[in-house]
Amino acid sequence: MVPEEARPSTRLINHDPGLDSYNGGVYVLLAFEMFCGSEPLGNLSKTTLQYLRYRYLCMCLKE
Structure with missing residues (x-):
C-alpha cells in the first residue's frame, strides 16, 4: 500500500503551552491539521485563537 519511494x-x-482552560481543543485540532499536512500558523494570538474557535464551530454546524 505504501509506495517504495515513500x-x-x-x-x-x-x-507555547496554553495558559487558559478553553483553548485546549483548538490546539489539538491545529495539531491534527498539521499532522494532515497543513502549514503551521506560527505564534497564536488570542485573536487568532478566537477566530479558530469560531471557525471550528462553523465547521461543526455546517450541514
Whole structure:
C-alpha cells in the first residue's frame, strides 16, 4: 500500500503551552491539521485563537 519511494519524515514544532482552560481543543485540532499536512500558523494570538474557535464551530454546524 505504501509506495517504495515513500520515506518517513518527522518535523519538530515547538509551541507555547496554553495558559487558559478553553483553548485546549483548538490546539489539538491545529495539531491534527498539521499532522494532515497543513502549514503551521506560527505564534497564536488570542485573536487568532478566537477566530479558530469560531471557525471550528462553523465547521461543526455546517450541514
